[in-house]
Amino acid sequence: MKFIVAPDSYKECLSAERVAEAMKLGIMNVFPNDEVVLLPLADGGEGTVNALVNGLNGERRSLNTVDMYLRPIETHYGVIDAHTAVIEVASIIGMEVSKERNPHLATSYGVGDVIGQLMDIGFKRILVGLGGSLTNDGGAGLLEALGVQYFRGNEVIQVNGGNLNEITHVDVSQLNPKLQSIEIQLISDVNNPLIGENGATYTFGKQKGINDDELKMFELNIEHYSGLLEETIEQHHIQTQGAGAAGGIGYGLLMLGANMMPGAAYIIDLLKVDQHLQDADYLITGEGMSDFQTAYGKLPSVIAKRANAFGVKPILISGSLGKDYLSLLDDFISVQSIMTHPMTLQEAMHNASKLIQESTQNTCHMIKRLER
Template identity: 40%
Template sequence: MNSAQTSSRPPVVVIAPDSFKGSLSAEDVAAAIGAGIQAALPDAQIRLCPIADGGEGTLDALMHAGGDRFTIDCRNAAGQQARAPVGILKDGSAVIESAAIVGLTDSAGTAVPVDQRCTLGVGDAIKQLLDRGARRFLVALGGSSTNDGGAGLLAGLGMVFLDADGEIVPPLPEQLHRIARVDTSALDPRIGETHIVAMSDVDNPLCGEEGATAVFGPQKGVVPEQVEQLDRKLAHFSSVLEAALGHGAADKPGAGAAGGLGYALLMLGAQFRSGAETVADHIGLDDALAGADWLITGEGRSDAQTLHGKAPFIASQRARRAGVPTTLLSGGIDRSALPKLQQSFSGCFSITFGPVQLEDAIAQAPGLLRDSGEQLARLWQTAAGR
């Protein structure tokens, strides 16, 4: 309990969960938990702070604090025309969520093999936001279906890749080994005036055993026999690009994020930051925690990876610095991870009340969150002597 809490004033509860991927947005999760807290503690002051770590749901979390959200025309991972949401925050920062443009859950974009997908659409998004006057960008990298080293992004911004005969090479993973020269003369000059923050919770390099293809490729459809081949093509692409631009980034932390999209952004001068830390700053989580008595955070499923920069962990660290205890309330909890999780959270709970099929848990998630929030609040109320 926060030392500032007294029984004479209503409790202040901060609710800062990540989304339940494929089920509920972080805003919906926070609202459902808040409704449960209010049922047990009608006088509680609820501060909703949906959070994200740079993956799916980052745009929603950032836009919760206000701004202009709209859709743009852009290409999906298969190069087909599509539409995707973007946003401009109140401070003028443009927000692009890679998962909304070239995401794993886009059936049209992933209808072609992974070695034929690229990030042209992310370049489309940046150009259109530049046209609207944006010069500060927050690019969320998680959840992409691509493995092109960001070649598509660079091509979308004007770079041209050429083979030994001077023919244009398409920015596809299967073609990267053909690139012999990079023509940067048509790169959008406004990029030089732009500050880009690349947001992710991974710090992998572009290539090698810990690189984009080896670590994240399989979840995108890269089969074992393709790993070494595609990794070599990325390495070749990076060597030619770095020679053309006169600097390198392949070994920098985060270069391997989003199949190497992080690498391309770093080559353009982007700053790489923890997605959860960046979101926490922009939504004012520290301000929300000031004078609070309790933080509730969570995600779809929590395990040992939660402690490696995921949104609930970052929220708990911020709360600890503010002297606020944190409860983890997630869709599921890996029981074997409890010894580690409980070092950062004052209690770890799942929203399910017994054996349940995943599809049923997803369908019932709002009610389960509300009921769990209420029961946690009743426990907290008893412990606080209210």
């Protein structure tokens, strides 16, 4: 038999590569002579650079920039070919950099700075993975890094999530001219608009550190800033699908002419995963936590649908299972959690590799009996 192992990362726990390796060990303990193809994937969040670099024989490089609090950091990017680079927001202003959450001071400036450096190097096509940010500034910071100036009266100010309401007018005359000759593609599994009940602040603000009683203030801040920006640039993307991704970074880049790509499907197509599925028997995938939302464009569901189209049997093995997870059985023949007994989150994360291996091995014993 042929197994395709194509998980996402277990967020803040294991990379997609380590999840895939653990799953492979579980398979080989039951089917030592069968073919196992590892295809660790991503959908725009953490692991996007690694997935594309490894899958397309690219190269991983580093550069210096600043994090969401303007502290110096070293981050990484991927080189796909002579003209194409890939970055992920999570490794610049996200959970990969710091667990600290202060949405009042956090800015997306570092993302714009990295894009500017890549343009200076000579890249003409930049892929941006949008998942995992810890900012809620509507992309104002990244635009600042690329030349947009924000004024409070006659004073130029440095923006962050907490002071967007202080902007009185916007000047785009100093915007980096190199933006006119490059292509920016946004990789995201988020379809939310910038503002509104389903926008960036009300949907994702709490996980970035915004308290319940602050949500309206941050929403009004972004509404004020985006209104001034749209009036200045004469572009309109407040309600565009994906504008709310990464605390509004999607919006900032859409205002520069970027194209929004559906994260999981885009990466699956780039890596030509369908070619591996054509003659496979089983697909094993997973993520940190699966619930009813997984069916709405998350990587496991997208690749499961591809597998079903080829007659391949998809199995989901995730860290935990949440609300209405049984609905995922529309796409999978089996949906499982790696937790074999009551345990704390810390215990599960500490033993994740072992638990993934054991869960996969258990599943393969079932497959062995069914295939007799």
